[in-house]
Amino acid sequence: MKTDSIFYQIFLKFPESFFDLIGESSDRVGDYQFTSREVKQLSFRLDGLFLPTVEETDLPFYLVEVQFQPKPEFYYRLFGEFFLFLKDYQPPYPWQIVVIYPNRSVEREQPLHLENMLNLPEVRRIYLDELGELAQESLGVGVIKLVVESEEESVPKAKSLIEQTKNQLPDEQIQKNLIDLIESIIVYKFPLKSREEIEAMFNLSDLKQTKVYQEALAEGEGIGRQQEGFNLVLRLLNRRIGQISPTLTEQIRGLSVEQLENLGEALLDFGTSSDLRQWLVENT
Template identity: 40%
Template sequence: MKTDIIFYELIKELPQIFFELIGKPTTNPNTYEFTAPELKQQAFRLDGLFSPLPGFEEEPLYFVELQTYKDEEFYERLFGEIFLYFRQTRPPQREWYGIVIYDRRTHEVLPHPRYENLIEKHIHRFYLNELEINHQESPWLGIAKLLVETPSKTTPLAQKLISEVKQLPDEILRQKVIEFIQAIVVYKFPNLSLEEIQTMLDVSEFKNTRFYQSILKQTKLELVPTLLARGLSIQEVAETLEIQVEDVRQAAK
């Protein structure tokens, strides 16, 4: 399972985390929709976009990019995708921001001076491993930081977060957040069995939760091109990964 898969699923299902991360904790997440729109003709897909729902056009657009490696052409790609999106969709919003989230500062590539004005007005950068966590306020930033926490600190932080989340009054939200924390720990400790992780976190069995199954399926789909390149047929790939043939066909496109 990759960090970016979990991160985008995380902010899609729990947008409170995103808005607290960017310093807008009072934003009503129900006024936004999170998508990953595909741009026509260029084979581009935006990693993540928070776009205001109809009736909230005065709210800004947020283009979300998680960067976990150095990319010398990052800003060329980012601005190219954003302006192509504007050209193709012509959204009504006046305000827009590119939210660049690095797992750590060492993966940041300094932009060329030609982009200074754009970056000053429209780009905000954040570093997950440098997030300041205030356990007295909310667990949202702690969950984001858990993604990049060192193995030695992952378990105590996850235990602390689960303890905090259990105090949330909304039972559905509480269960959803705990599922995310569990899935992140599974990702961070791939050599541990689910039973060992359940014991570590003192939680009930979660292998059949919707989120775990969603991440598992996405992870399998990422293996499709590799298996096809090795000469397996679409049917053989589907049987090997235990997924539908149609899912394999879609992933192979």
């Protein structure tokens, strides 16, 4: 499962979950816009940013990073990108960095060089397996924690979250978006399951009717031709122009087999992510 993409979609469609996660009031959602931002000089792309929507404010902006693999260089990259972002954009707000880990064993701190930075009050590190009661009390945090639930626990937990969504969210569009996210997580947590197996273990009519379920399972057993094409093109793009942002990844995921083949040929001429964006504008 592409965790960066999943978290990007969670925070984009249900930003209240982020503020619940960091212990801030979700009433502040209206004061922020969630986005991704490229750092120009070295073509870095930050996982996600919550930026205040008004300039004259004491509200901080939040740089959000999701790290599910142990990488010794992670904090060097993170702080390097962060300071380049400050240099490029000079946002008129105080700052907060929020790093989300599945558990502490993934983290690589690098205390020799970065201990003082990591101990700043502006740097928050969140471990999903330690959320405890917060994951029970907050619907949004529960959805986030679903990403790291075991296979055994994820299906009953997803059913419970869907019921909570129906009961707690009066807005039908927000309700639908969140149910789609829950079901996306479940479908992609079981990529090798057949249609019959998914239906049997989940057994919810809502799941069978959602777009994500139909698209994910229409490929048949295993990974279909479209998914193979997506995987290949994404690998080539990452080698050619660097890490692709979650937003662009989702656009590429939605391409047809023919479009993926055309992109596979066109990417040989790409030099930056701007070339990819322009191609997507012209061809989708």
